[in-house]
Amino acid sequence: MSQVKAAISDRARSERRLGWLLCAPAAIAMLAVTAYPIGYAIVLSLQQVDLRFPDEGGWVGLQNYGAVLSSGLWWTDLFNTVFLSVISVSIELCLGMAIALVMHRAIFGRGVVRTSVLIPYGIVTVVAAFSWQFAFAPDTGFVNHLPLIADDKDWFGERFSAFAVIIMAEVWKTTPFMALLLLAGLTTIDDGLYNAAKVDGASAWQRFTRITLPLMKPAILVALLFRTLDAFRIFDTIFIMTNGAQDTQSVSILGYQQLISRLNLGLGSAVSVLIFLCVLVIAIFFVKFLGARQPEGSNA
Template sequence: MEANAQKAPARISSRTRSERKLAWMLCAPAVIAMLAVTAYPIGYAIVLSLQKLDLRFPELTEFIGLGNYGTVLSSELWWTDIFNTLFIMAISVAIELVLGMALALVMHRAIFGRGLVRTAVLIPYGIITVVAAFAWQFAFAPDTGFVNHLPLISEEMDWFGGRFSSFAVIILAEVWKTTPFMALLLLAGLVTIDSQLYEAARVDGASAWQRFTRITLPLMKPAILVALLFRTLDGFRIFDTIFIMTRGAQDTESVSILGYNQLISRLNLGLGSAVSVLIFFCVFIIAFIFVKGFGVKVDEGRAG
């Protein structure tokens, strides 16, 4: 009995060990692929950001510590771009939440045409962001667009001539493209609510609005937070739509466009990398606020 008791853990761990080995072997390629283009480059970006490095003048390269960060953070352009990015992000995510919720409710309660609605909603998701941006740009362009021919809108309206009218079109394009994703995430939360709860609330005398605010919203809080987290971070990265519509003209540049301009257009790797690292930290802070502040829990580990 003694001997057996001693032997027992050894046998378990040998099986466990081989299971672990297999698991690690299976995971290794994907983990390496994921790290290769994230962890390493962000580390490399930090190194680059500490140097004065302009590919047009490579002979001037030198280590300048946090100098690039100083340059970026003291420039008015950076703070304008941060404002633009957060402004577009906040407004579009807010609209998406309301519209997405409405869409989710329509898809959930639809008495007919559910498949039709779901397909229609997926079209914006499937369409290339650049294509969507062109479509809306053409629609609002004073020469080609049909929007200025609509009633109540001035024929002379130059949408891309002003900062906030440009924002309006950019936000519209963003909302159009990403509301479906929001709606589907919310729908997934909606279907987990037991329909008997609504029946119970009805019997208890709750109105439709009360059922929505007292049952649907509280029970959907986790789903709403996850959807908001994903979309907020996605919104912060906005690039394609602005690039196509204004290229940052009329003070509509986002931080991602700023990074692109420094890195690729001006080939200023040092300054551009500082912008990249700062964007990375902004994203990190947003995620941190969601996870710690709102207690977003994202699915981890084996269920059950």
């Protein structure tokens, strides 16, 4: 009896070992490409490191974090980033939902509709940003020649008009992604529910708010989580359009400036770690929110 048991556990053990072995390459790759750089950034953020001054250096504790958090620039840029994320993700959610509903209900040409909606998402962000910048440029763009717009409006010369163009470019580019995620949620809803509601006399709006939205909640939250995390790290569009001028800088551009332009690896890493923490907070907020709300939804 005990022999049999030992044989089974031997087998289980070797299977487990095989499992570990099979996982190992992936685990090592993950550690090498994520844990190592993150750990290294944390180590650098506690030091005074400047590539231009190779002889200087040493541990400075939390001094870099103090410098970042006591700087007005960090808070302005954090506000800009949150502002851009909230506005663009809200617009994307509304537009994305509308597009998802249209795609879901499209009777003919489904493939063509879905493909054409995806085109903006397939364009490289930098290219899209340049196109929008050229369109709004006061000397060469066409936007200022449209009716109701002043011919000499300098869109990037002022903070909120620059934000407007940045948000438009972001929304244009990522709404398709939002729409696709929402469409995936939409297709899981059983048509029978709508038919039953119709029989009970529910209006289209009631069907949308009472059936579609509650059942899509998980899909909506996932879409919001993905897009918010993405939007918070906004870099390319701002870099191309204003490069942070007129107070339109995002935290990613701030980090880039410390790391790449100033080569101040200590300060730059502190900014990066703080951005990482912000992203973590957003993720935890959404996941908790998701986990907390789901049972309630299923009770309803």
